[in-house]
Amino acid sequence: MMKCKFYIFLTIITFFSLCRVNAQDDLLSELSEDDEIYPVKSTFKGTRLINGHTIETRGAGNLDFLIMHRFGRLNSGIDEFFGLDQAVIRLALDYGITDDLSIGIGRSSSPKYLDGYIKYSFLKQTPGKIPVSATIISSAALDINIREEQPPAEDRLSYATGILIARKFNSAFSFQIAPYWLHRNVVEYNEENEAFALNLATRVKITKRMAITAEYFVRLNDSAFPENTNNAFGVGWELETGGHVFQLIFTNNLGMVENTIIPGTVNDFFSGDIHFGFNISRAFNLKRNKDEKSW
Amino acid sequence: MKWLYLFILFTSISISIQGQKYAERNGEVHFYSKAPVEDIEAHSEKGQSIVDIGSNRIAFEVPIRSFQFEKDLMQEHFNENYMESDKYPKASFSGSFSGFDINASGKQNVTASGEIYIHGVKEKWNAEGVMYVKNGKIHLETTFFVPLETFDIEKPKVLFYNIADKIEVNLNFIYDEM
Numbered sequence: 053m054m055k056c057k058f059y060i061f062l063t064i065i066t067f068f069s070l071c072r073v074n075a076q077d078d079l080l081s082e083l084s085e086d087d088e089i090y091p092v093k094s095t096f097k098g099t100r101l102i103n104g105h106t107i108e109t110r111g112a113g114n115l116d117f118l119i120m121h122r123f124g125r126l127n128s129g130i131d132e133f134f135g136l137d138q139a140v141i142r143l144a145l146d147y148g149i150t151d152d153l154s155i156g157i158g159r160s161s162s163p164k165y166l167d168g169y170i171k172y173s174f175l176k177q178t179p180g181k182i183p184v185s186a187t188i189i190s191s192a193a194l195d196i197n198i199r200e201e202q203p204p205a206e207d208r209l210s211y212a213t214g215i216l217i218a219r220k221f222n223s224a225f226s227f228q229i230a231p232y233w234l235h236r237n238v239v240e241y242n243e244e245n246e247a248f249a250l251n252l253a254t255r256v257k258i259t260k261r262m263a264i265t266a267e268y269f270v271r272l273n274d275s276a277f278p279e280n281t282n283n284a285f286g287v288g289w290e291l292e293t294g295g296h297v298f299q300l301i302f303t304n305n306l307g308m309v310e311n312t313i314i315p316g317t318v319n320d321f322f323s324g325d326i327h328f329g330f331n332i333s334r335a336f337n338l339k340r341n342k343d344e345k346s347w
Numbered sequence: 348m349k350w351l352y353l354f355i356l357f358t359s360i361s362i363s364i365q366g367q368k369y370a371e372r373n374g375e376v377h378f379y380s381k382a383p384v385e386d387i388e389a390h391s392e393k394g395q396s397i398v399d400i401g402s403n404r405i406a407f408e409v410p411i412r413s414f415q416f417e418k419d420l421m422q423e424h425f426n427e428n429y430m431e432s433d434k435y436p437k438a439s440f441s442g443s444f445s446g447f448d449i450n451a452s453g454k455q456n457v458t459a460s461g462e463i464y465i466h467g468v469k470e471k472w473n474a475e476g477v478m479y480v481k482n483g484k485i486h487l488e489t490t491f492f493v494p495l496e497t498f499d500i501e502k503p504k505v506l507f508y509n510i511a512d513k514i515e516v517n518l519n520f521i522y523d524e525m
Contacts, residue, residue: 057350079368079397079406080441088393090412090436094427111419223433260428260501337418 091176095185095220096228098297099146099154099171100331101253102267102286103305103313106228107187107218109173110148113339118144118158120308122329125319135328142308147338160308163316167193167309177219187216193311203238210236212310214251228253232269234314244276249314255290263290265299269314277315284317299331369485369522371396376409377517378493384509387421389414396520398485400449405459407518408439429500430466438465440472447478454479459489465498476518485522490515 096106099116110116124138132138144158152173159166169191177185195208211234218228230251239245253267265288271277286303304321307313319325374394380387393413398405411432416422426432442461454477463472476489492513495502502510 079399079404080408080439082397083395083406083408083439087437088410088413090410093412094423114419223431335420337420 089179089181091178091182092185092220095177095218095226096255097263097290097292098299098331098333100299100333101228101255101265102288102299102301102303102331103284103308104230104251104253104267104269104310105169105171105187105189105214105216106253107173107185107216109152109154109171109187110146110335112148112150113337114148115336115338116146116333117336118142118146118331118333120144120329120331122303122306122308122327124327125324126302126326126328127324140306140308158309160312162306163312164196164198165193165309165312166196167191167311169309184217184219186218189214189216191310193309207238210234210311212314214310216251218253224257226255232310232314234311236311236315239276240278243278244273246273247276247315248272261292264288265290265301267303269317271314280318281315282317282320284313285321297331297333301329301331302326303329367400368525369398369400370525371487371520371522374407374409374518374520376414377519378414379515379517380511381515382509382511387416387510389416389422389425391415394518394520396487396518396522397525398444398487398522400447400485403443403445403447404441405444405461406439406441407520408437410437412436435465435467438463440464440474442472444478449480449485452480457487465493466500468498470497483524487518487520487522489518492516 096108099106099108099110100118120142122140124132124135126135128135140160140162142158142160144156146154146156148154154171155169157168169189171187171189173185173187175182175184175186177183190211190213192209192211194205212232214230214232216228216230218226220226228251232249232251234247234249236245236247249272250270251267252270253265255263255265257263267286269284271283282304284303284305284307286301288299288301291298304319304325304327305313305317306327307316372395373392374396375390375392376394377388377390391409391413394407394409396405396407411430412426414422414425416425440461440463442459444457444459446457447455456475457478458473458475460473463470474489474491476487478485478487492515494513495510496512
């Protein structure tokens with residue numbers, strides 16, 4: 053009896069010790085037990101996709117110099133050199149106060165506008181936890197076109213607020229949906245002050261540094277907008293080289309801030325009223341991550 | 348009585364086979380690229396490692412996303428374009444080491460050999476380092492060079508960055524008993 057018990061014990065002990073020998077073959081899997089999950093990065097490459105904003109904000113201390121340039125309509129004929137004779141430009145500076153909070157100012161030519169915005173990223177897509185990223189943006193635009201009788205500044209102001217929601221489905225495909233609320237202080241008699249629109253935007257990466265983009269603003273209450281205006285649409289080609297992002301775009305409007313894009317699109321993309329244009333951004337690091345460098 | 352005696356004997360044998368494990372959860376990992384135009388360095392404090400003194404085995408891993416760079420844009424490019432951290436979130440090593448005696452004092456030269464895994468590529472790997480015991484903790488310091496080509500890590504062709512062919516990696520781990 054004693055001997056029998058002893059052999060059972062021997063077997064069990066041997067079994068356990070073998071198990072343990074096996075277990076140590078896989079030290080790596082022991083390490084993987086409590087892995088940290090990181091939020092998704094680079095849903096879009098730039099803070100703008102074509103004309104509109106993306107959920108991206110610049111990191112703390114980063115200054116982006118942005119040149120947005122639009123030519124005239126491609127179908128304006130050889131006399132206008134297919135639109136290249138005409139040029140509208142917006143120069144802008146974007147600055148990251150924190151990793152999630154950005155501010156920016158810009159000036160557009162023809163029509164002349166001064167604009168400013170504040171943008172805050174409040175939700176980060178995290179695998180297994182949060183399905184989407186979200187950012188809120190609020191911008192103001194001041195019409196500074198020279199007129200004989202210049203109305204007071206408050207009559208030339210308009211505001212836009214949008215909630216941008218995006219998901220990076222995989223490393224190549226990102227999609228954004230964003231409801232916008234526009235308020236224009238003064239509008240024509242047959243328009244409304246409050247206007248609503250939905251922005252749909254996508255980016256498809258074709259190589260590590262190249263992507264195809266598309267953007268559409270669907271207007272929700274058409275009666276609020278000027279007559280004979282359309283939904284804004286654009287497609288683009290995005291190229292990244294080092295500190296630059298180049299975006300070559302084809303769009304049906306000349307607006308470069310929400311309040312000129314959404315109510316101010318007079319052209320129809322599919323009738324050939326297409327403007328060629330580009331955005332170039334150059335990032336400067338004003339604040340190096342010095343605290344990190346204590347090592 | 349005999350079985351109790353044998354029980355203790357086998358248990359101790361099994362413990363000695365199992366060895367003793369020491370773990371590091373916040374290990375420092377630095378890397379340096381020394382090139383004429385620009386030195387680039389990054390660090391992480393998320394290196395994780397286990398050493399098993401009984402069986403002389405070691406494993407180590409670090410999340411690619413945990414590396415901090417001086418410039419945000421570099422960090423973005425590192426993750427997005429070069430290491431593709433979406434696809435390959437971790438770098439790791441697993442293998443055995445020799446030359447370490449936990450009872451000896453002073454710095455001891457050790458060698459490790461096993462498999463390293465970076466950017467989806469697995470390679471046979473040998474490294475040298477120093478191990479010593481201080482205040483009941485095992486210290487490990489090692490430096491090795493990672494050739495980018497071996498691990499299919501693209502070298503940027505544009506002028507903006509100038510990256511060395513071989514990246515110097517330093518590990519500085521302090522292990523507690525598990």
